[in-house]
Amino acid sequence: xxxxxxxxxxxxxxxxxxxxxxxxxxxxxxxxxxxxxxxxxxxxxxxxxxxxxxxxxxxxxxxxxxxxxxxxxxxxxxxxxxxxxxxxxxxxxxxxxxxxxxxxxxxx
Amino acid sequence: xxxxxxxxxxxxxxxxxxxxxxxxxxxxxxxxxxxxxxxxxxxxxxxxxxxxxxxxxxxxxxxxxxxxxxxxxxxxxxxxxxxxxxxxxxxxxxxxxxxxxxxxxxxxxxxxxx
Numbered sequence: 001x002x003x004x005x006x007x008x009x010x011x012x013x014x015x016x017x018x019x020x021x022x023x024x025x026x027x028x029x030x031x032x033x034x035x036x037x038x039x040x041x042x043x044x045x046x047x048x049x050x051x052x053x054x055x056x057x058x059x060x061x062x063x064x065x066x067x068x069x070x071x072x073x074x075x076x077x078x079x080x081x082x083x084x085x086x087x088x089x090x091x092x093x094x095x096x097x098x099x100x101x102x103x104x105x106x107x108x
Numbered sequence: 109x110x111x112x113x114x115x116x117x118x119x120x121x122x123x124x125x126x127x128x129x130x131x132x133x134x135x136x137x138x139x140x141x142x143x144x145x146x147x148x149x150x151x152x153x154x155x156x157x158x159x160x161x162x163x164x165x166x167x168x169x170x171x172x173x174x175x176x177x178x179x180x181x182x183x184x185x186x187x188x189x190x191x192x193x194x195x196x197x198x199x200x201x202x203x204x205x206x207x208x209x210x211x212x213x214x215x216x217x218x219x220x221x222x
Contacts, residue, residue, distance in 0.1 A: 006150075043216050044199075093209070101149075
């Protein structure tokens with residue numbers, strides 16, 4: 001069965017730096033991959049979707065890459081702010097299985 | 109509010125009791141998902157519906173869990189004979205497959221089994 005792994009449980013960075021989160025998957029070839037943000041006590045909120053034929057996608061300070069050879073997606077937040085502190089989740093296409101998430105903390 | 113709504117937001121029940129949660133998806137969405145989430149973990153897939161058909165159910169679910177989506181609109185998740193290990197946040201999400209595909213989540217129902 002397919003498996004999703006997010007590189008670390010927690011990532012701490014300084015305000016203004018770029019945060020990079022990793023999502024790896026195995027035993028599957030998704031047509032697309034999604035990234036979500038989740039704040040404590042709330043449901044996840046959709047951020048970006050990247051399809052298998054797209055190498056990179058951007059939205060404001062967010063950038064997602066998708067390498068189907070490496071079976072990996074990278075999620076970048078540039079010029080990070082304390083308000084970006086949250087848990088970030090990836091999910092494989094409409095299978096909608098989630099990784100465990102990476103808890104990002106941006107320190108002022 | 110045209111988002112996904114879940115009811116109740118909080119539920120405290122005694123061990124052994126049955127509980128039922130409701131999810132109202134975004135009206136035109138054809139797919140509906142249920143998840144369970146415990147502290148520090150990602151959402152754990154339970155089941156999903158395409159319209160009124162339940163297409164997949166996690167092997168992690170015991171027979172105590174059942175979900176329905178009559179008429180392809182709202183959905184209910186029932187847990188029979190609750191156990192303390194069932195304490196978690198139960199999340200519902202909906203999407204319109206083929207039109208964006210992103211899922212919209214409700215605020216969840218927090219279940220505490222005492």
